[in-house]
Amino acid sequence: MKHLKALNKYFWKYRIRLGIGILFVFLSNYFNVLAPQVTGFVVDFVQQKLPDYKAPAQPPRYDIVVLKITKWISNPANGWIKVVALCGIVILVLALLRGFFLFLMRQTIIVMSRHIEFDQKNEIYNHYQQLDTAFYKVQSTGDLMNRIAEDVSRVRMFTGPSIMYLANLIAVISLSVFFMMKRDAELTMYVLAPLPILAITIYLVNNTINKKSEKIQAALSDLTTNAQESYSGIRVIKSFVQEKAMLGFFSRNSEEYKKNAVGLAKVEAIYFPSITLLIGLSTLLTIMIGGLYYIRGGHNIGLNTIVEFVIYINMLTFPVSAIGLTASMIQRAAASQKRINEFLETKPVIQNAEKVIKPILQGNIRFENVNFIYPHTGIHALKNFTLGIKKGEKVAIVGRTGSGKSTIAQLLLRMYDPSEGRIFLDENEIGRIDLKTLREQISYVPQDVFLFSDTVTNNIGFGLNEATISATKKAAAQASVDKEIAGFAEQYDTMIGERGVTLSGGQKQRISIARALVKDPGMVIFDDCLSAVDARTEKEIISNLNEYLKDKTAIIITHRIFSLFAFDKIVVLEDGEMVEQGTHAQLLDLKGYYAGLYARQQEQEGSRE
Ligand code: ADP
Ligand code: MG
DSSP states (O other): GGGGGGGGGHHHHHHHHHHHHHEEEHHHHHHHHHHHHHHHHHHHHHHHSTOOOOOOOOOOOOOHHHHHHHHTTEEEEEEETHHHHHHHHHHHHHHHHHHHHHHHHHHHHHHHHHHHHHHHHHHHHHHHHSHHHHHHSSSOOHHHHHHHIIIIHHHHHIIIIIHHHHHHHHHHHHHHHHHHHHHHHHHHHHHHHHHHHHHHHHHHHHHHHHHHHHHHHHHHHHHHHHHHHHHHHHHHHHHOOOOHHHHHHHHHEEEEEEHHHHHHHHHHHHHHHHHHHHHHHHHHHHHOOOOHHHHOOOOOOOOHHHHHHHHHHHHHHHHHHHHHHHHHHHHHHHHHHHHHHHHHHHHOOSOOSOOOOOOOOOOOEEEOOOOOOOEETTTTTEEEEEEOOOOOEEEEEETTTTHHHHHHHHHTTTOOOOSSEEEEEEEEEEGGBBBHHHTTTTTEEEOOOOOSSSBBBHHHHSOOOOOOOHHHHHHHHHHHHTTHHHHHHHHOOBBBSTBBOOOHHHHHHHHHHHHHTTTTEEEEEETTTTTTTHHHHHHHHHHHHHHHHTEEEEEESSSOOOOTSSEEEEEEEEEEEEEEEEEEHHHHHHHHHHHHHHHHHHHHHHHHO
């Protein structure tokens, strides 16, 4: 339960709404509780017309409002039919008043819970944005989605309905028990006796229902994942002729889901009849014991008391049966809030230092004996790496897959901090630079392309606050993707992604390059971004880059050699270690890895032509 304390700040924020809401709860119950009293009055009034009427020892001590109204109604000038009719109208008005405040109560408390939900979602989303890559590596997307969707809505069941039910329960019990006790304390005890049993039973049944629902949820989630994978992998499934196998897999999951759902339906089928049974028991006790009291005449009750009590019992039914429901809602909310708290308490490893600097970076980069071990996997991705890059230099990083090339980019963008050694930008150690300042001054094309489900323009202009159409077009031209965009139905307004046009791998890569080129910072990192581009377009882009990169510091990561591009320095990595370093000509003379790679590439290109 202590986990829910985290919500106090929200309750405080919406304290006025909450306070008014609780007031409305009491008002609606107050008008509700007056109805049985008016009914009791009518019953007694009619009974007085009967020959053997026995007046109770004391007149009932109704609420002051009821006393006033009934006194006014039972004015001897009114005939008895008129009195009964007026009482009917009073009961109707009470019901309307009750309904009105019920409406206001939902309007305040449920609306408050929606506000809290909104705030909480924003808080969580904001935290997601601050967490670093290391966090995302170990979390599954489904789990992350659950926090912001499922968990938040479970917490809302606490801040909204649960609070409302609890307030309602307290109001209805205190008001009706107050008036019942006033009338006859002993009868009240007998009549209320089955209610705790009711509450406990419902709580237990509810727990069973929740457990089953959870299983159903899990089965449903499996089913959805299964279906989703089938849709996105439909080409693979069809080409490997695995439709039947997939169908079998799906129906097994479906079967599991059905079994759980049927089980749940069975429990739910017992639920309502058992509630009705226990309420019936209370009503029975009221009539039986009340009747005995009345016949024996020892107690201060009339027939009207029995009628009143039966109505009170029915009034208590819903709130009391909601105890179980509320208790399990609170439990689930606490569990969800616990998960949310854990998440919110996760601090990003990569954070701004206490005193940050915001320099304008010239583009001098220096790695000093950098070692990097990936957390969680323990892979030693970069070993004793030392490299100096001067402002305006173009550096190529060449090596096999897994040799640590991308890791260099990750470290420069400070997605991770080095395990050992230091990185300097100009003369500033990377950790001291404000993260935003740092990342804003580097243009980065990641190895794996990610495009948003949005227009071409918005995808290219993503890094700018306001991308002009001319800047977008210029970047697209530099990335040699402008002609293709011109061919799309809506050109730059064409939607990309799941619901838009399907792009080839090369097109995606070039849009991703354009996104980096539209920014104009002093440092550029391209991570293997021409791998899906054909040789001719590659040449085109490289010659465009010559122009774009003129005054910039550039790190170009590649597993192919671009001999057309005059690199100031080429670095060869193997297993996280720098094995060769020099210019194209120097490295060819070395006759090592680079020379071998170049020879193989020349051979392939020769055979292609
Ligand atoms: P390259 O870009 O040269 O292909 P990487 O720098 O991506 O190589 O990877 C170097 C090594 O680090 C590889 O063994 C790879 O499996 C591992 N690695 C890369 N990224 C991660 C990561 N996020 N978490 C754990 N290990 C990683
Ligand atoms: Mg890589």
